[in-house]
Amino acid sequence: MVTCDQEKCMFCGGCVAVCAKEAIAVYELRVVVDPERCIDCGNCITVCPVGAMGRP
Amino acid sequence: MASIGKGYDIAVVGGGPAGLASAKAAAEAGAKVIVFEDHPAIGTPVQCGELLSRSALVELDMRPSKRWLANEFRKVRLVSPGGTETLIEMPANVETPLFTIERKIWEKDLARLVSEAGATIVTRARVMDLIKRDGNICGVKVRHLKEDLKVEAKVVLGCDGPGSPIGRKAGIKIPTSPAKYASIAQYQLAGIDIDQDMGEVHFYPSPRDICYILPKGDGYANVGYGTLGTGTDKAITMLDGFVRHDPRLAKGSIIETNVGVEPISGVHEEISADRLLLVGDAAGMVNPLTVAGMRFSAWAGVRAGRLAVDAINDGDASKERLGGLRDDFQKLFGKRFRFMDALRTTVFGLEPRDLDDMFAHLGHVKVPARLFRGKREPVFYPLRMLVGLLIKKPRFFKKLGPLIKARRGVE
Numbered sequence A: 001m002v003t004c005d006q007e008k009c010m011f012c013g014g015c016v017a018v019c020a021k022e023a024i025a026v027y028e029l030r031v032v033v034d035p036e037r038c039i040d041c042g043n044c045i046t047v048c049p050v051g052a053m054g055r056p
Numbered sequence B: 001m002a003s004i005g006k007g008y009d010i011a012v013v014g015g016g017p018a019g020l021a022s023a024k025a026a027a028e029a030g031a032k033v034i035v036f037e038d039h040p041a042i043g044t045p046v047q048c049g050e051l052l053s054r055s056a057l058v059e060l061d062m063r064p065s066k067r068w069l070a071n072e073f074r075k076v077r078l079v080s081p082g083g084t085e086t087l088i089e090m091p092a093n094v095e096t097p098l099f100t101i102e103r104k105i106w107e108k109d110l111a112r113l114v115s116e117a118g119a120t121i122v123t124r125a126r127v128m129d130l131i132k133r134d135g136n137i138c139g140v141k142v143r144h145l146k147e148d149l150k151v152e153a154k155v156v157l158g159c160d161g162p163g164s165p166i167g168r169k170a171g172i173k174i175p176t177s178p179a180k181y182a183s184i185a186q187y188q189l190a191g192i193d194i195d196q197d198m199g200e201v202h203f204y205p206s207p208r209d210i211c212y213i214l215p216k217g218d219g220y221a222n223v224g225y226g227t228l229g230t231g232t233d234k235a236i237t238m239l240d241g242f243v244r245h246d247p248r249l250a251k252g253s254i255i256e257t258n259v260g261v262e263p264i265s266g267v268h269e270e271i272s273a274d275r276l277l278l279v280g281d282a283a284g285m286v287n288p289l290t291v292a293g294m295r296f297s298a299w300a301g302v303r304a305g306r307l308a309v310d311a312i313n314d315g316d317a318s319k320e321r322l323g324g325l326r327d328d329f330q331k332l333f334g335k336r337f338r339f340m341d342a343l344r345t346t347v348f349g350l351e352p353r354d355l356d357d358m359f360a361h362l363g364h365v366k367v368p369a370r371l372f373r374g375k376r377e378p379v380f381y382p383l384r385m386l387v388g389l390l391i392k393k394p395r396f397f398k399k400l401g402p403l404i405k406a407r408r409g410v411e
Helices: A014-018 A043-047 B017-028 B054-060 B103-116 B165-169 B235-245 B294-314 B324-348 B352-362 B378-385 B387-392 B395-410
Strands: A024-027 A030-033 B007-013 B033-036 B069-072 B075-079 B085-089 B099-101 B120-122 B125-133 B136-144 B147-158 B181-190 B198-203 B210-215 B220-228 B253-263 B276-278 B364-366
Touching (some): A014 B181, A014 B253, B007 B017, B007 B136, B017 B033, B017 B147, B017 B294, B033 B125, B033 B136, B085 B378, B099 B103, B125 B147, B147 B165, B147 B294, B181 B235, B210 B235, B220 B235, B235 B253, B276 B294, B294 B324, B324 B395, B352 B387, B352 B395, B364 B378, B378 B387, B378 B395
Parallel strands (some): B007 B033, B033 B120, B075 B198, B085 B364, B147 B276
Antiparallel strands (some): A024 A030, B069 B099, B075 B085, B125 B136, B181 B220, B181 B253, B198 B210, B210 B220
């Protein structure tokens, strides 16, 4: 499952746009990944402009 | 302050350019309209380069205002990875199509027009889901200041940006492949030493890596980097590299950081469902080369607002009826988008020395004033000049030939 480094994150929502499983939600200063839905495809890691998304 | 009522003709999800343009047009056509914006302020965070086209202002019936017009410029400088450059200059005696705005203020000004037209705008209001009755969309569930509200609406306009979560909830297929999105990082730099009459595009360090400088006047500018999601490295890392490499920029201070992801595969195959229509970035209405979106959001928003009102009045807000917006969009911009897409693919496939040769061939391009009359747009002019390059260096036949041919269909 992917996780978001909240200190790097700029909360742009790019990860939400490319998430194939609608597993990510961005609240104002918080990114939440639903572990039940995430299929670890890595789309969000690829597009994140600041490198906040990653695998632990 | 208006309270959030229960029943509306149109609920607009998202208070960016697309949502505000839609709300303005719909309210002016007599509909009862409400706009929900998740963020605490209209206009923030800035998720663009703040380059606005005059046609967007015409669509929205806005006049340039000192409050938000940042800077006009007439020159665009393109620089190859090897440092060869070309300068494209607009004539002095025409209105330059190039200007930057203070987006935060511009969008608030647009929100004022929306409010004056009679629509209600609510900030800090997150649309959580659609309300469906017997499978039909009939409103939205909204969380506003910890309170969960149900707001009924005859049509929902999804203006919620790239990836459109609301569109997906309606069952619309939205592309999710990273290859269909650009990742962008941008700094506002202050105290830099640039020509304020000149925008710049640097292909650095490779033809696939596009860095830009958009002057905002008084020694500051938006400086950004964008590429496909599958680029060389993270957008912000590439941007840092570009800023460090250019001494004019390196001496400045970063006063704001903006990042984002934008669709670059053209308008999505599907942009509507029964009683729901996507507009702007949510629908993929973004130039696949320049990633410009505001003018398309303005254009589509105005049409979507009117279309939604007509659909309600006729009692037919079906997927097909609302999807007419896509057909109209394609009729006007489809060819151009396909061309821009081809241009991006071509540039990304070039060797650094190809750009050196192209820019050396172009040199100083003065765009003639006659191109600014009528409906023709002068952006294709430099491309036409590349025809001469095919004769000088035949290897470009294969690389640019099809593109120069394709231009004829668009121009």
